[in-house]
Amino acid sequence: MTTEDVALRFRGLDTWPDAEVLEALLERNFAALAAVRPALPALERAARGAAERLGRGSGRLLYTGAGTSGRLAALDAVELPPTFGWPHERLGYLLAGGEGALVRSAEAAEDVAEEAERRVREAGLGPGDVLVGVAASGRTPFTVAAVRTARSLGAFTVGLANNPRTPLLEAAEVGVLLETGPEVLAGSTRLAAGTAQKVALNLFSTLLMIRLGRVYSNLMVGVQASNEKLVRRAVRIVTEIAGVDEARARTLLERAGGDVRLAVLLEREPDPEAALRRLAAAGGNLREALS
Secondary structure (H helix, E strand, O other), X not given: OOOOOXXXXXXXXXXXOHHHHHHHHHHHHHXXXXXXXXXXXXHHHHHHHHHHHHOOOOOOEXXXXXXXHHHHHHHHHHHHHHHXXXXXXXXXXXXXXXXXXXXXXXXXXXXXXXXXXXXXXXXXXXXXXXXXXXXXXXXXXXXXXXXHHHHHOOOEEEEEEOOOOOHHHXXXXXXXXXXXXXXXXXXXXXXXXXXXXXXXXXXXXXXXXXXXXXXEOOEOOOOOOOOHHHHHHHHHHHHHHHOOOHHHHHHHHHHOOOOHHHHHHHHHOOOHHHHHHHHHHOOOOHHHHHO
């Protein structure tokens, strides 16, 4: 059964007691989580392929989608700079309906395949880049066209869909099926389908950033210390990895301009330029730079 099918077990939902409605919604969200497990091998291939492209140089990671799927894709994108220090200039998202679709629905925009093709070409995607497309139906014209065009230009493409045997899964180099089935509210893919998409995107981008050296052990060494909470987190990370006290960690971070990886290296290599060269030679991977 697909995301558009009507589940007979939820007929008469509007007459159910509140507690039973909530139980049904929660149950389907747990089922959505379970639907991600069979997709783990595909997510692994997706992250590995993306890491190979992005680890070569200055390639970009872009996301695309429409409606809820597009907004979830954009959410994954915007979290990468503060969490992992991924450069803004190497990140982007192409939403059907443009930036305004983040806060206001633009349903008709998802049908304009030509617009997706135009925007992908304008973005100048090529062999060093990665495009991740997300569509619950797997048939959204905008998303399918964006992925097809990006792949034709040599970019590595990933497609996440909640229905099997759909154009998006076929268009992408790696198709990720999150088979969540019918929704409690028939066709409302912001529910279970959206839950599975959010989890799958979390898994993909986190594994990708780990493989790109943005994580040391289970610590976010690429974190941008842009507020006091994150400064305290950065201090704790430097303290743990470099084996120094808090005062020393703060000094190292100040010398490193807030860069956790550079701060750790400065404890071993006092010359900032030498430490930077060491980090660059390791491709930004702190573990390699320390070895």
